[in-house]
Amino acid sequence: xxxxxxxxxxxxxxxxELEGAVIEGVKIRAPKLRHEIPRELxxxxxxxxxxxxxxxxxxxxxxxxxxGVQGSLIIHLGMSGNLRFVPHDKLPEKHDHFExxxxxxxxxxxxxxxxxxxxxxxGPPEAAALHPLLATxxxxxxxxxxxxxxxxxxxxxxxGPIKPTLMDSHLVVGIGNxxxxxxxxxxxxxPLRAANRISRARYEILVPAIRETLSDAIAAGGSSIRDYxxxxxxxxxxxxxAGVYDRAGLPCLRCGGVIRQIRQAGRSTYYCVGCQH
DNA sequence: CACGACTCCTGCTGGC
DNA sequence: TGCCAGCAGGAGTCGT
Numbered sequence: 001x002x003x004x005x006x007x008x009x010x011x012x013x014x015x016x017e018l019e020g021a022v023i024e025g026v027k028i029r030a031p032k033l034r035h036e037i038p039r040e041l042x043x044x045x046x047x048x049x050x051x052x053x054x055x056x057x058x059x060x061x062x063x064x065x066x067x068g069v070q071g072s073l074i075i076h077l078g079m080s081g082n083l084r085f086v087p088h089d090k091l092p093e094k095h096d097h098f099e100x101x102x103x104x105x106x107x108x109x110x111x112x113x114x115x116x117x118x119x120x121x122x123g124p125p126e127a128a129a130l131h132p133l134l135a136t137x138x139x140x141x142x143x144x145x146x147x148x149x150x151x152x153x154x155x156x157x158x159x160g161p162i163k164p165t166l167m168d169s170h171l172v173v174g175i176g177n178x179x180x181x182x183x184x185x186x187x188x189x190x191p192l193r194a195a196n197r198i199s200r201a202r203y204e205i206l207v208p209a210i211r212e213t214l215s216d217a218i219a220a221g222g223s224s225i226r227d228y229x230x231x232x233x234x235x236x237x238x239x240x241x242a243g244v245y246d247r248a249g250l251p252c253l254r255c256g257g258v259i260r261q262i263r264q265a266g267r268s269t270y271y272c273v274g275c276q277h
Numbered sequence: 278c279a280c281g282a283c284t285c286c287t288g289c290t291g292g293c
Numbered sequence: 294t295g296c297c298a299g300c301a302g303g304a305g306t307c308g309t
Binding site (some may be wrong): 111164 | 282285288
Binding site (some may be wrong): 116167226 | 301304305
């Protein structure tokens with residue numbers, strides 16, 4: 001579920017509540033997510049003050065410190081994870097796996113499919129980038145580093161179709177299955193076209209198309225289908241009109257042609273044959 | 278190195 | 294109505 005915009009919206013919702021707060025306790029109910037949640041988090045985090053809430057790729061980084069302890073809590077929501085604040089007396093539900101107990105309320109992580117991650121990287125905030133899961137992550141698409149020059153050279157060796165290439169987080173982070181299809185639709189590029197056979201002129205359209213697709217989604221509060229819940233507990237919804245995603249068989253909003261659904265690298269891709277070449 | 282298949286897990290939907 | 298196959302927003306690992 002959560003792609004970059006959803007994680008960023010989540011971060012923005014969490015930051016004002018978390019920054020400066022003190023963690024009074026930690027509960028781990030299901031230690032086995034994609035990786036085992038470290039048991040020592042209970043001891044480590046208790047009494048910590050939260051310094052900052054950051055995002056790198058689709059990971060949330062919660063910087064914590066107290067006397068003798070400094071490090072970052074690394075959280076990934078996987079396909080079905082969400083974080084929400086609940087009152088202290090709210091009973092946990094089936095898939096509530098992890099929580100931070102604060103003075104005013106509890107931050108609870110639910111993740112039915114358990115593809116999420118809760119890990120710890122010790123050290124100052126800048127050390128979080130050294131964690132093995134983060135060290136191999138690619139460029140942030142909303143940063144100044146994401147340029148036509150960069151993508152054109154980075155992708156020149158990629159012979160595979162552009163859509164799964166855009167989803168390779170070792171190149172560019174944060175573009176998941178929805179926004180890969182949406183960005184290509186916006187740019188008028190076929191998801192089937194080989195990455196290294198797209199002209200520079202077309203990357204000059206694709207780069208801003210990706211930026212705008214992600215920015216618009218963030219501005220709209222993050223789009224989602226069913227699992228995503230804003231950190232304040234409100235249900236997320238598809239506030240941006242999807243151009244192609246999940247619209248198989250429906251008319252293209254631009255040309256009226258029929259939206260097609262295909263499979264690439266095991267994932268559904270949606271595109272308009274009329275608009276995308 | 279690049280790429281696709283496979284894998285982890287649960288829940289929902291659609292077809293019979 | 295009930296059952297079950299297939300599919301779902303991620304991404305690391307492995308084999309080719």
